[in-house]
Amino acid sequence: xxxxxxxxxxxxxxxxxxxxxxxxxxxxxxxxxxxxxxxxxxxxxxxxxxxxxxxxxxxxxxxxxxxxxxxxxxxxxxxxxxxxxxxxxxxxxxxxxxxxxxxxxxxxxxxxxxxxxxxxxxxxxxxxxxxxxxxxxxxxxxxxxxxxxxxxxxxxxxxxxxxxxxxxxxxxxxxxxxxxxxxxxxxxxxxxxxxxxxxxxxxxxxxxxxxxxxxxxxxxxxxxxxxxxxxxxxxxxxxxxxxxxxxxxxxxxxxxxxxxxxxxxxxxxxxxxxxxxxxxxxxxxxxxxxxxxxxxxxxxxxxxxxxxxxxxxxxxxxxxxxxxxxxxxxxxxxxxxxxxxxxxxxxxxxxxxxxxxxxxxxxxxxxxxxxxxxxxxxxxxxxxxxxxxxxxxxxxxxxxxxxx
Amino acid sequence: xxxxxxxxxxxxxxxxxxxxxxxxxxxxxxxxxxxxxxxxxxxxxxxxxxxxxxxxxxxxxxxxxxxxxxxxxxxxxxxxxxxxxxxxxxxxxxxxxxxxxxxxxxxxxxxxxxxxxxxxxxxxxxxxxxxxxxxxxxxxxxxxxxx
Numbered sequence: 001x002x003x004x005x006x007x008x009x010x011x012x013x014x015x016x017x018x019x020x021x022x023x024x025x026x027x028x029x030x031x032x033x034x035x036x037x038x039x040x041x042x043x044x045x046x047x048x049x050x051x052x053x054x055x056x057x058x059x060x061x062x063x064x065x066x067x068x069x070x071x072x073x074x075x076x077x078x079x080x081x082x083x084x085x086x087x088x089x090x091x092x093x094x095x096x097x098x099x100x101x102x103x104x105x106x107x108x109x110x111x112x113x114x115x116x117x118x119x120x121x122x123x124x125x126x127x128x129x130x131x132x133x134x135x136x137x138x139x140x141x142x143x144x145x146x147x148x149x150x151x152x153x154x155x156x157x158x159x160x161x162x163x164x165x166x167x168x169x170x171x172x173x174x175x176x177x178x179x180x181x182x183x184x185x186x187x188x189x190x191x192x193x194x195x196x197x198x199x200x201x202x203x204x205x206x207x208x209x210x211x212x213x214x215x216x217x218x219x220x221x222x223x224x225x226x227x228x229x230x231x232x233x234x235x236x237x238x239x240x241x242x243x244x245x246x247x248x249x250x251x252x253x254x255x256x257x258x259x260x261x262x263x264x265x266x267x268x269x270x271x272x273x274x275x276x277x278x279x280x281x282x283x284x285x286x287x288x289x290x291x292x293x294x295x296x297x298x299x300x301x302x303x304x305x306x307x308x309x310x311x312x313x314x315x316x317x318x319x320x321x322x323x324x325x326x327x328x329x330x331x332x333x334x335x336x337x338x339x340x341x342x343x344x345x346x347x348x349x350x351x352x353x354x355x356x357x358x359x360x361x362x363x364x365x366x367x368x369x370x371x372x373x374x375x376x377x378x379x380x381x382x383x384x385x386x387x388x389x390x391x392x393x394x395x396x397x398x399x400x401x402x403x404x
Numbered sequence: 405x406x407x408x409x410x411x412x413x414x415x416x417x418x419x420x421x422x423x424x425x426x427x428x429x430x431x432x433x434x435x436x437x438x439x440x441x442x443x444x445x446x447x448x449x450x451x452x453x454x455x456x457x458x459x460x461x462x463x464x465x466x467x468x469x470x471x472x473x474x475x476x477x478x479x480x481x482x483x484x485x486x487x488x489x490x491x492x493x494x495x496x497x498x499x500x501x502x503x504x505x506x507x508x509x510x511x512x513x514x515x516x517x518x519x520x521x522x523x524x525x526x527x528x529x530x531x532x533x534x535x536x537x538x539x540x541x542x543x544x545x546x547x548x549x550x551x
Contacts, residue, residue, distance in 0.1 A: 339468055357443060358443045371445075371466070401468075
């Protein structure tokens with residue numbers, strides 16, 4: 001068992017005794033992240049890329065250091081390929097609108113999947129309607145994995161972009177992105193990966209992944225809310241138009257026209273999330289010190305224990321794969337005769353925090369044939385006691401509702 | 405206040421065996437209610453005759469609180485005039501503290517005197533996030549009545 005128990009005291013919010021099993025929605029923040037933001041705000045804060053004064057220079061250096069840190073973390077060729085956004089959702093919208101509106105038209109196809117988060121589905125629906133492109137979806141198997149045969153069948157020559165999750169936020173399954181990307185690239189299609197779950201829990205080497213765009217959020221990886229990353233291969237970013245206009249993103253402006261600043265700044269209109277960038281930098285340092293291999297292994301070990309112990313809970317069934325092959329620490333549950341909202345309320349009374357609902361993946365819920373699920377997700381600060389509490393709470397739910 | 409107070413037997417009974425479940429053949433009024441945050445859905449259908457709700461049907465899916473509340477509501481409104489229904493709705497909203505007062509408007513000496521079985525839902529007050537579950541059917545009912 002990968003022992004990360006020494007980390008728990010870094011997360012003050014856990015002192016309350018809460019069994020926090022909702023990191024797939026948002027993670028908690030360790031003291032080094034909180035202190036880094038606090039220290040920066042107290043000593044070095046000003047707007048970036050503007051002032052000639054020393055504080056602004058210091059803030060700009062900190063902001064650009066965060067960009068470099070992200071680039072190293074994901075093995076980008078250059079920090080210029082790292083764009084700071086408000087979050088993964090804005091990153092995906094930047095691709096859909098900035099790249100999609102430029103490069104899609106009548107007769108083209110967008111290929112998404114049945115297990116996307118709404119953030120990698122709805123923007124493509126909007127862009128499909130505006131450009132006349134057709135939106136198609138790769139099916140999943142009954143086990144909850146991407147159906148690769150269906151992918152190959154639907155990867156018709158008209159497909160110009162493939163939008164796929166790096167790791168399902170509902171099922172935990174991790175599609176084979178390198179293979180998906182290789183097949184798509186054979187016909188010149190771009191590949192956009194929603195890595196909001198993948199980066200925090202498995203880390204990503206964008207060279208190995210092989211995609212053209214990768215989006216993720218800071219708040220799911222121990223960092224603050226309000227900042228996310230769009231990584232794009234430089235040739236793909238060069239095909240992308242800015243999706244937001246404003247300050248910071250221009251080279252020159254006249255009353256009727258404007259030219260763009262170099263990449264990445266042309267995609268960062270307005271004052272960026274400066275303090276949050278410093279927090280994200282600290283979060284990456286924290287995760288790197290653990291090692292992403294160990295983070296993923298720890299998640300998987302907890303998932304293995306959970307799958308085994310949950311199997312003994314009367315009336316409980318698991319949505320998605322029951323083995324550990326290519327899956328992360330997300331477990332969606334369905335208890336016969338007890339609605340997920342009731343499960344979550346009952347678990348909350350035992351200080352177990354899980355998410356209930358459709359997890360922003362309504363088409364996937366329909367595919368699975370359930371209105372909602374209760375979802376437990378694991379991260380570095382979780383341990384076996386959290387799973388024990390989860391199992392005890394689920395048994396209590398079953399008793400209250402007379403299941404089993 | 406414990407979970408037993410929230411999940412009283414009468415609530416679980418209505419959840420497992422919802423009353424007036426299904427659809428009417430030709431309803432005079434229909435409304436659909438959805439809670440986009442959690443995905444709960446309720447459809448209310450009404451038949452009116454001689455100024456009263458002569459028949460009501462409830463369809464949908466969701467948690468025990470939303471479904472039992474709508475089931476109990478359907479029993480409480482059958483045979484009532486619009487005015488009488490508005491009175492029940494007002495009492496229910498008061499019990500759920502949706503009228504901005506702290507007084508649930510119930511008679512502790514005489515359980516059930518004000519709202520009958522529906523008083524079992526008073527435990528929901530302690531779970532603010534679940535009040536919207538309890539209210540979904542009622543909001544949908546008012547939509548159906550207001551056409």
